[in-house]
Amino acid sequence: ISLGSNDALKLLLTVTNGGKARKPHQAFLTLVEPTTGLEESYPFTIKESGKAKVDLTHAALPPQFLRASKPLTAKIVIGSFGASTPYASPAFSLSISLDPSAPLASPPAQPRYAAQPHITHTFRADPQSPPKVITLVFLLAVMSALPILLGAWAALGANLNDLPAALNAAPISSTAFFGSVVAMEAVFFAYYTSWNLFQTLPVAGVVGVVAFVSGSRALTEVQGRRLAGKR
Template sequence: MRCLFSLLLLAASARAAILTLQSARFIITDAKGEQVRSEPISTTHAAKPIELGKSDTLKLTFQVFDKEEGQGVQPHQTFLRFYDEVSGEEGLQPVRVASNGKAKFELNLAKPPLSLPPTKADTPLKLSLIIGAPSHSPLTVKLPDLLLPASQAPPVHPDEASFHPLPEIHHTFRPDQKLPPRPISAVFTAVVLAPWVVLLGLWSQVSIRVPYIFSPSILPFIATLGAFEGLLFAYWVDLKLGQVLFYGAGLSLATIFTGKNALAAIGSRRTGKGN
């Protein structure tokens, strides 16, 4: 029985905790600070829309009041809601309320808040006040419509194009490499092997026995010539021009040294044979 009585008492106290809005008024001032319009805000009758210029400032004052206790209340949350019925854009602007329930809000169009949605010159914003407190019923008060100048287009970010869909990338592959005709390949093969044919022809004119060619003085020179042929083949298959020049420079020095020794050995052999 005592528990039921406590619940009824709690329900009665919750029902009694009703918030109201008192001393609500708006004031419009121009850029010089002179008052253009000042009217109280009625929560029961529709008022004429509040129209602001580009340099005007809107000052809104009110007090959140507990109707039963007869004193000001500091609610837990208080917001001004801007709503555009045409575009569906809306914004919520928190309002600071003092401990005695009094609040003051200023809207300066020279520095509009970020919560203010984009506006058009002929489309007013619906303005309402939303108040909430844990120990009181929520309160929503419809304020006069707000007619503002058309807002400027937001500046274009330099990286905006990066966030748009880009054209589809189509890969173009090179056609397969075409091999030259066989007769042309045969001609260039003959050109590559021609120095060896000339070398064999010159050897046939020199009275040098085959075992003597493989002597320690002549064989290194023949090996360097074969290395040159292998380097050219490797260049055709895999190597790059810079690598061929680097390796060829080393082979050139070795060829000069071994060739000099080979010529010296052949000259000494001829001289000894003549004696």
């Protein structure tokens, strides 16, 4: 059989087992180049009735087959699960006819493990702090808000009369909670001025755990005085 550049080979067959049409698990048309032994398989499209079909054109053939000097050997391979006997046998020879006016494409280069070009990566410079003028502007804005905050606390009835009672009932937790809040502010200040993220996170994690544990106990003491009507 000759397959030209504008031809299409259509192969139809019916698979039977024990005289009855069956649908196998797999069926292929395998082409073999006799000189090099190179193989390429094309699966059949199979229906439940056992009818199978495969189409073949030049576009489906590898470049090595198009350059073959001898006809290709076409084999039909059929197999399935169970006790059925598989089938694999040559069916015909396929001769590839080329169009003399059409240039033959070269096969793609195969990948090879070898040294690759050196990759040079330039890391970005560390982020810089904003200008001091902007920092001072925001610092003044925060400082100017402190009198407003203290005035609001005074207007809402905040006072320090309960501080001795809190220190007597839970001296360690109250002191640790207040100290952890101040320490966290110090950590943020150090991160802003000199520390990097890897220096800040471990310290902030330790201070955060202390604030969580001591704050829970300190607020429990405050809740107890509130429920007792002492606050």
